[in-house]
Amino acid sequence: MDFAFDARTEELRGKLLAFMDEHVHPAEAVAAEQRAALGSPWETPAVVEDLKAEARRQGLWNLFLPDAEHGAGLTNLQYAPLAEITGRSPQLAPTALNCAAPDTGNMEVLAQFGDDAQKKQWLEPLLAGEIRSAFAMTEPEVASSDATNITTRIERDGDDYVITGRKFYISGAMNPNCKIFIVMGKTDPDGPDIRRQQSMVLVPRDTPGVEVRRAMTVFGYEDHWHGGHAEVIFDQARVPASNLIGEEGGGxxxxxxxxxxxxxxxxxxxxxxxxxxxxxxxxxxxxxxxxxxxxxxxxxxxxxxxxxxxxxxxxxxxxxxxxxxxxxxxxxxxxxxxxxxxxxxxxxxxxxxxxxxxxxxxxxxxxxxxxxxxxxxxxxxxxxxxxxxxxxxxxxxxxxxxxx
Missing domain, CATH: 1.20.140.10 (Butyryl-CoA Dehydrogenase, subunit A, domain 3)
Incomplete structure (x- = not known):
């Protein structure tokens, strides 16, 4: 094992450290002031968009995604020291580089399992930092540490899927720019293989039957920087069957x-x-x-x-x-x-x-x-x-x- 940084990692580390010192750390106080003046605590301070534009200009963008077609094409070993640097300002730096959860995981899912239409509609604007997203798996009524417990139903009805369930601590869902949910639920709740009962579907935020009910605090913090954590109700929310990610039972x-x-x-x-x-x-x-x-x-x-x-x-x-x-x-x-x-x-x-x-x-x-x-x-x-x-x-x- 050789953990010495290669030339590309060294180059990106140097650029990122300078970006943190010159732009991110000075923006922390500015972002806090701007957020206090916003009409909604969930809106994004203007300085964050400035940071995103500067990061993209410098080539510090989508560093997390190893897929060279969609991301920076870095290995995990190359990305590790860069992600560490962003951890010094977790409220601003990951978002500035378009490397913030839950968007990172959602982009990975779409890049690996999405079809061409799903990538065009949702992955491309996520990669461009134009929209945000959420991953809806955790539920309040069951021990979600065991994902086979989830009870949200995803039922086939003709050319559609109908989603019914209650999720909570859905990160990013309070952000008004969160346009899409990846929802995990059961399409075959009585199937013999408990790990083949679940599927994932794409549910646009504006789908009738989707209600972002309230913000969930974390040790008293509303976690504005990450778009908050929400309780979300899916009350017979109907989406086209083409919104299924991968195959039924693959969730x-x-x-x-x-x-x-x-x-x-x-x-x-x-x-x-x-x-x-x-x-x-x-x-x-x-x-x-x-x-x-x-x-x-x-x-x-x-x-x-x-x-x-x-x-x-x-x-x-x-x-x-x-x-x-x-x-x-x-x-x-x-x-x-x-x-x-x-x-x-x-x-x-x-x-x-x-x-x-x-x-x-x-x-x-x-x-x-x-x-x-x-x-x-x-x-x-x-x-x-x-x-x-x-x-x-x-x-x-x-x-x-x-x-x-």
Whole structure:
């Protein structure tokens, strides 16, 4: 395994680091001011569109998509250090580069499984950053950590599908520019194979019977930057049968294909969030004095900073190994490592950010610093794309299998 950055990665890293320093970080305060003045909290501040235009001009666009026809054609190993950099400003940078979830996963689904008409109608405007999208899988009445539990019905009726169900925590759905939902439901609820009961369909937001009912908060945050998280009702929403993605019964497999890259992208960005927290810790430690000496000279603070650095370096190596394996043996061959980083990275980064919050005292839990929002985002990722316990269960079974 050779994790040295190749020439293209080095070039993009240099451009992206400059873009962050010159455009993204200065825009954070501007975006907050603009959002406060908007008529709706879900509207996009003008500065975000400015960032998107500049990123596209510089060739920092759709870096996440390995498909050279539609994206930048980067490998996972090439994209990893770039995604990490965007994690330093998770509210703005991923969106600025058109590399923000859930759009990234939805574009991957359409690029891999969509037909030509679906790509023309939905993938192309998503790739251009003209619209946003949402992925509707999670439901409040069942344990959605087991996707076979979902109860939303997708019933064939002549040349149409009729969708009925209730979803919640549907990321991006509050954004008024969210024009399309990818909805996962059951087309064959009584089928003998529980992993062939589900299908996915494209449901335009303006379809009669689709109601975005309310915004769901995340630790009290409405998460405006990611278009919010909504409860969405599908009350006999009717779409053409041509809106089916792939084949009937293929929904579970498509979901698994979608979640593999999504999990590693989250982990890449989490490392960037941890780096931002370490920077903030160091800044605070040298600037504040307590009990007669700078915080930087307090032993416990030095331990926090040292432990954080060791943990980030360990995580980065594991994420890079996972990216390398995904590139060389595929997602299935990297299954153990994908689950390992999904367990280890959010948990560790939450702890690092928590120490930074502690160092900032009351300021750490306030809106004056990004730490509280970073903590909420990192903590949520212990649930998103499968909770820790699901990955631990699967990983332990794989380990034990060798001895049974």
């Amino acid at each position: 579970f497999g498509i979901a698994q294909a979608r979640l593999g890259p999504g999990r590693i992208h989250h982990c890449m960005r989490l490392i960037g969030m941890a780096e931002r927290a370490i920077d903030l810790m160091c800044q605070r430690a040298v600037a504040r004095t307590a009990f007669g000496k700078p915080l930087a000279q307090q032993g416990v603070v030095q331990e926090w900073i040292a432990d954080a650095r060791v943990a980030v370096e360990q995580l980065r190596l594991l994420v890079l190994k996972t990216a390398w394996l995904m590139d060389t043996v595929g997602n299935r061959g990297a299954h153990t490592e994908i689950q390992s980083i999904k367990i280890a990275t959010p948990r560790t980064v939450v702890d690092i950010i928590d120490k930074a919050v502690q160092l900032y005292g009351a300021g750490g839990v306030s809106q004056d610093y990004p730490l509280a929002e970073l903590w909420a985002g990192a903590r949520t990722l212990r649930l998103a794309d499968g909770p820790d316990e699901v990955h631990q269960r699967s990983l332990a079974r794989r380990e034990l299998k060798r001895f049974l």
